[in-house]
Amino acid sequence: GAGVSQSPRYKVxxxxxxxxxxxxxISGHVSLFWYQQALGQGPEFLTYFQNEAxxxxxxxxxxxxxxxxxxxxxxxxxxxxxxxEDSAVYLCASSLRAFANExxxxxGTRLTVL
Amino acid sequence: xxxxxxxxIHITVSEGASLELRCNYSYGATPYLFWYVQSxxxxxxxxxxxFSGDTLVQGIKGxxxxxxxxxxxxNLRKPSVHWSDAAEYFCAVGYTGTASKLTFGTGTRLQVxx
Numbered sequence: 576g577a578g579v580s581q582s583p584r585y586k587v588x589x590x591x592x593x594x595x596x597x598x599x600x601i602s603g604h605v606s607l608f609w610y611q612q613a614l615g616q617g618p619e620f621l622t623y624f625q626n627e628a629x630x631x632x633x634x635x636x637x638x639x640x641x642x643x644x645x646x647x648x649x650x651x652x653x654x655x656x657x658x659x660e661d662s663a664v665y666l667c668a669s670s671l672r673a674f675a676n677e678x679x680x681x682x683g684t685r686l687t688v689l
Numbered sequence: 690x691x692x693x694x695x696x697x698i699h700i701t702v703s704e705g706a707s708l709e710l711r712c713n714y715s716y717g718a719t720p721y722l723f724w725y726v727q728s729x730x731x732x733x734x735x736x737x738x739x740f741s742g743d744t745l746v747q748g749i750k751g752x753x754x755x756x757x758x759x760x761x762x763x764n765l766r767k768p769s770v771h772w773s774d775a776a777e778y779f780c781a782v783g784y785t786g787t788a789s790k791l792t793f794g795t796g797t798r799l800q801v802x803x
Binding site: 579608610615616617618619620623631666668677678679680681682683 | 693723725730731732733734735738779781790791792793794795796
């Protein structure tokens with residue numbers, strides 16, 4: 576595709592539900608990033624993949640957050656037992672190379688936990 | 690830990706006036722610096738980037754930014770603002786050795802009056 580796509584664009588979950596957010600990066604991009612953007616804040620790093628390898632997950636806020644990229648392309652961010660504080664926009668970005676490269680962002684998934 | 694400060698939360702300028710958005714980053718040997726723009730409900734669009742070389746970089750939509758290592762700053766400028774520039778602007782920094790993970794500032798909301 577022409578850009579990074581994310582689905583769903585909006586997700587409403589009841590507290591305690593599990594959710595899965597999908598990211599389709601630009602074809603051929605090696606690196607994939609997930610960021611969390613709370614209301615009125617800048618994006619904050621969650622995790623990073625180089626191809627299928629998750630090289631950095633230091634930003635995941637708890638063990639309820641899990642991300643995967645099994646074939647080195649599409650990635651899924653899963654949140655188990657959602658809490659109200661998980662409400663945010665989740666942004667996915669991809670970049671062509673592994674290091675020092677600009678990141679292209681998707682439109683984000685807005686998650687609201689009731 | 691790396692950090693980015695955008696001291697202006699909200700700025701209002703008249704259409705046709707000049708603009709400068711401030712950005713300061715925490716000390717780092719070789720920072721990579723970016724400015725992104727985000728319109729409501731949209732993802733982040735890259736305006737410009739600095740990796741090395743000329744400290745004055747040109748971007749899209751008539752924006753430019755100047756890297757000043759001595760001041761740890763990367764301020765964004767535009768000589769004449771258009772109403773369509775109203776959006777949220779984010780400065781971001783990455784460093785070698787961090788696999789291009791970006792740290793963002795909290796953003797500056799630009800309002801343009803006609």
